Amino acid sequence: MTTVDTLTVSQGIELALSILLTHGWESEYYESWEKYALDNYDESEEETEGYSLQERQGAWEALLEGTKREATDGTVTARYVANQSDGLAHDNETYFVVLSLSDETATRYFKRDGWYASYDGGHLEEGENTEVFPHSVTITDFKESK
């Protein structure tokens, strides 16, 4: 059996995405993430044949729009840990998502770097995968005075 500690980075991203989409889907309007991707991004089975989940914009958008932050397939737990703007992480990259996988062998964090265009938003379907490690940093925010 494959365990989290033996996955490649790309396999880790793919498994985390798969678990979150399959077991964490919770949209009120679409019964599955595939229907969401088909309706919003024209991602039919024929269109996406040969593509992995991480190569599909519809899969990433479904993750961002319609899944719980954590889901499990019974053996492995996947978490949508952070992105560039949700306040849970801080990074110089313009657009990214951090996912994690945990099982009895390990917890590992995987980062998918994408890109952002002001005319149609963020994209993660083309991007670099890296394994990352969390560490805390103190930063200064500037909030409106009361």
Place this chain on the structure above:
Amino acid sequence: MTSVKDMSLEEAAGTAIAILLGDPNHKYKHTGEDWQAELKAEWEVEDFSELSDTGGAWREAKYEASEDTFDELTAKVVSEYGGEGQGDQYWMVVSLSDGNTTRYFRKDGYYSSYGESDLDGTTYEVQPTERVVVFYE
């Protein structure tokens, strides 16, 4: 000299921008020329308070200034964000200090990779607050 504590928001923020644009490394000089009159003429204002809401002056300071002192007042660009490869967020925070009081002012705007960018939001006073965040590296 009016203390920073007693200045209105417009007076303090506008003075900070004026001092930043009057940086010796900038085209306006603090000495040798009437930089204040030239600056007012450039931005078509009668009083530096008006620079508080002059987005173009903030934008120029964002790219061309960092810190300078004039008449015992120190102005700094303490934080700024926005530009190529940084999404559509675009903002800037400046401070003004007289040695006893430091106040912070923020102006928001937008960045567009295909057109104009501007700091066109309302200027408001802010306070620095520290928080712990997690880097994933």
